[in-house]
Amino acid sequence: MPFSHPARLISAPWVLPIASPALAEAAVVVDGEKTIVALGPRAEIKSAFASLPEERAQGALLPGLVNSHTHLELSVLAGHLPGGKGLPSWATQVGRETAFFSAEQRFDAARRAAMAAAAAGTAAVGDVGNTLLAVPALAGAGLAGVFFHELLGSREAATGDALADAGREYREFVQSNPWPANLARMPAPHALYSAGPDLLRRIFAAAAGAGRSTSIHVAEGEDEIQLLRDGTGRWAEILALLQVPAGSRTPGMNPLAYLESLGAFAGERAPLLVHMVCASAEDIALAQRHHAPVVLCPRSNLHIGGRLPDVRASLTAGLALALGTDSLGSSPDLSLWGEMAALAAHFPDLAPEIWLHAATVGGAAALGLDAFGALAPGKRPGIIDVTPVDMQAPCASLVAATSPEVSWVIRP
Template identity: 40%
Template sequence: MGVRVVSAPWVLTGSRPAPVVADGAVALDGDVLLAVGPRAEVEARFGRGERLEAVLLPALVNAHVHLELSHLRGRVPGGEGLPAWIQRLVATRASTPEEDAAIEDAVAQLLRFGVAAVGEVTNGLGALPWLSRAGIAGTVFLEVFGFTAPRIERALERARQLAAAAPAAVPGLRLALSPHAVYSTHLPILAELLRAGPGSLHLAEDPAERRFCDESAGPFARMHRSLGVTELPRLGRSAVSVAAPFLRPESLAVHLVDLDDEDRGLLVAAGSTAVLCPRSNLHIGGRLADLPRLLSAGVPLAVGTDSLASTPSLSPLAELAVLSRAWPQLSPLRLLALAWNGAAVGAPGVGRLAPGSAPGLVAAPLDPDSARERPSFAPARWLLEEFGPAELPLTWLARHRPEPTA
């Protein structure tokens, strides 16, 4: 296959030392990136290319999604906090049949929004064939929960059977058993699963978790008592303090809305990646995770959408747009880095235009009459303040191809 050269007014590389290239270009051999840089340099090496009036950027990562809840889109009202939302979700899910068409649409949405890798959380592996077919990489977290030993044993047994019967995942898409949350998962099994490898844990999503861990009281305690659990020992000061001893650098800690300084210190020490799902958090509890504090503490970060049951779309850029509006002082490139954290989901090639790799490359078309004519046009800010919130589709120039594993 011949070399394809594409130039554009702006190229975002996702990496230093040149995160933004004005009048830039890329050279591609199929999906493999041969070069990225100033147009003059790339064209001198590879010849004159086609011109796109667009911002080129690395494909994105949606580090937390539940595709098999896609049929519940718009059907689970929020606003009263996590325990109330979970009860509505469980009731609605029980009375609404799953639809393959909803998962298929959701995967098409991921592609439309430029997603090359996901952290998919599943109870039934329903989305695995769709993700494989779409060539989306990352990790499928097969989630187990059950607060008592007998319940978690049954959940584990079922999950192991599902995993054993699963179709072979395509290269770049791995499967990992994973605990749901501190308030829902038998602690010794939560610890064992996180120690065993990649895992994703819903953590500190709501103040009710702190109350449950510290006082064995509140809505989560009532939920367990109504299921017949009679002994609820104090677990610890906060959900983070309970989970922290078992969190590892390859663990994802999802949500982190209700944190204190001590919690943040524990997260930094664990080295786990915090996955923020801002629109879901606003829908369910009306609160955002404190991104500036997480950044200054040095917690590694990624962004997810959560499921369509609590967010209006699966667009990582639309999620970042909410964070950008809440904290306009944060640099747009610092925010975009949250959607380029391929390593967080086991797809380290995704999110930066490194020559020799195939990270996935997308284009955000510029409106020829407006955006690029502005003298102060800043492409990263435009992505977060205009393109992202409008939920416009990205165009694929090259797909992600996982690195062959040794």
């Protein structure tokens, strides 16, 4: 079979394509453009591609991981933000602590965090930033994906139009920096308590117009639910201090019904619903009706609020799951292996394949990254070799590993 050079044939004790069943003693062939052209049993692939030398991997071959929610911009806060007191307390510390660091320190931390994420097997991310500070860090680490340019009501209040202001920031940035070719950019609202309804509507309309998913932190804590339902809770107190008119962020609804009323699901692609820790049955049913993916960030949820979302209810409803690490301000590292291990430990009765799926195919689908997340002909996901792998139970052993050895066989 003719190839543009250099095609490669890599075999391994296990190949976990994710979108199809795991294969023992199998092999993958990629063309010179790093696109997968074939995979299957080792003997069959070797005989079909007899002209290619066999390269041997040591453990399990997997697609590069997709971290659907992180904030590289906050990497400098690693270890600085104690948790356990809920989101309003944690979030208040973010602004205060960030001010202690220079732009150079924040960029250097983002650069190191991006490199560590890539070293842990991450091929693509959904990175959220109030500024564009982390974009060169993403490029430097070779991370593809989507950059969510995060907008808050405070920016709207300061500039009159947060969306237009972010557009200006982007245009100024690209005058002196190349925008990475493999990184999409989407405006994204921070949360339902931190952005007013008019800004939220305009961002959802922009996402619908672009045919892309945006992303929002939703149902992350009880204070958010209280604010939306009846204007009580700690967010209500904080908004009053910020002189946001009382009632302007209290639609009297649950979060998903409010999102629906704002046009969040009017476009072709629903937004990524990040966290959903306090989602009600009504919220889960609406997410399911609108095919909205839920991004789980379990270690961040445990650090900030000490509880996890009702993952079983989401699975029973058939929700599409993706995984994120959130930032180093609430998570010990940006490795999805730690997230998978945390979920496996908290839900030992659930199949480990669920977490591997969320960390790969689930993230790629949520972010609209069609080439990523699975080993299958036509995809270009990057390939990692992960060890150690238990020959009898490959998925369970990888998911439980927390920090397995990861080596890149093919970078995307």
